Amino acid sequence: MADATLESLGLARKPVVTVKATDPCLKAFDLMSKHKLSGLAVTTASGGVLCSISAADVRFMVNIDKFDLVGMDVISFVSTCRQMDSTRMDKTMAPMVAVSPTTTIRNVVGKLAATHLHRLYVVDKTDLCGVVSLKDLLYALLVGTKPAAATAE
Amino acid sequence: MSKVEEGSTPSGIDALLEDASVDDFPFTRSVVTLDGATNLEDAFRVLAKNSISSVPIKHEGTWVGFVDISDLVQHVAELYRTLQAAETARNFTSLKALLTEESRLMPKPVESCVNISKNNPFLPVAPGSSLKDVLLRLAKRQDGAQVHRVPVVDPKTGEITKIVSQSTAIRFLYTVRRTVWVWVWMWVWVWVWVGVTGVTGGLGWAHAWWTSHTTDSLTCGVFHVTGSTSTRWAAWQTPHWSRWASPASPS
Secondary structure, X not given: OOOOEOOOOOOOOOOOOEEEOOOEHHHHHHHHHHHOOXXXXXXXXXXXXXXXXXXXXXXXXXXXOOHHHHHOEHHHHHHHHHHHOHHHOXXXXXXXXXXXXXXXXXXXXXXXXXXXXXXXXXXXXXXXXEEEEHHHHHHHHHOOOOOOOOOOO | OOOOOOOOOOOOHHHHXXXXXXXXXXXXXXXXXXXXXXXXXXXXXXHHHOOOOEEEEEEOOEEEEEXXXXXXXXXXXXXXXXXXXXXXXXXXXXXXXXXXXXXXXOOOEHHHHOOOOOOOOOOOEOOOOEHHHHHHHHHOEEOOEEOOEEEEEOOOXXXXXXXXXXXXXXXXXXXXXXXXXXXXXXXXXXXXXXXXXXXXXXXXXXXXXXXHHHOOXXXXXXXXXXXXXXXXXXXXXXXXXXXXXXXXXXO
């Protein structure tokens, strides 16, 4: 199982909820609550994936008590949070950690364990084609088949 | 790669989780809890200060659920949009100001925001429960909702002793599997090392013995000394630097 690829387990391709880098930050939060997600992929105008935005980024805004950051566009909000949040220095500061459809479950689990992220986006060459969440991996490792109701988380 | 049928745990994981209880789960930290009457701003600050995404809420002696950072974000986004519509949002440059304004209009304790995203139900287990069952609970949907965390509640004290989250579950599976493989590889390499040193050492001694008995010379450390037995004995007695400075003389 650990050497199976995402593609072979049916985890590589699913609809991904995205937000444009130039969209207002509040739109990202609205999409998160509408789709019951805790993170979104941030894309360029041409559809290329740039980074991710998550509810955890809001913690930084609370720490410095700068609520007017929500008035920024998504990419400015994310870059401000990631550059100045010293509480995350021991974890990943990479703007984007992605995997490909041919990545093995072992590698995906290793990346998630090392970076403390909750999801990894699946990129086929340059196209964003899916997202793998912690639940998907737990299901694959413990049950062995794709969850019946795959989510876009 | 073949898929494993529904209901059967893939081999390897079974062995890892056999007879393991939730008490054996190693990734734990002190559990942060909040009273249901805590105001929203303080709840935000507790999450931010502790770098956690969710906190269990106890209201009037009963656990009522988790408040997730997503719940609070959803609440604040809706509040901001409401105030933006009234064209007052631009005046709020701090979260405190925004929530103070809300408190003035309609006070809201954190208890009112519990699981508003309907995505983080509170489904506790007792100490000693099967770890496999807890992990399966995290892997499957429960009544249409995803379970991100499973709290372990001590029935005697009613307190949460630990929380098993999806994130720590993945780290547990990764670490345990990696630890097993590290031990296997260490064991293999120890035996390879023993074998290689044994063979090379034996060959070295055999070479020294053969050379000393066939060419009347002796391999002394890294120095090859030739000569009679007495000369070789003298070479053995000579300090190391001296042997280096003046090679052995022929017999």
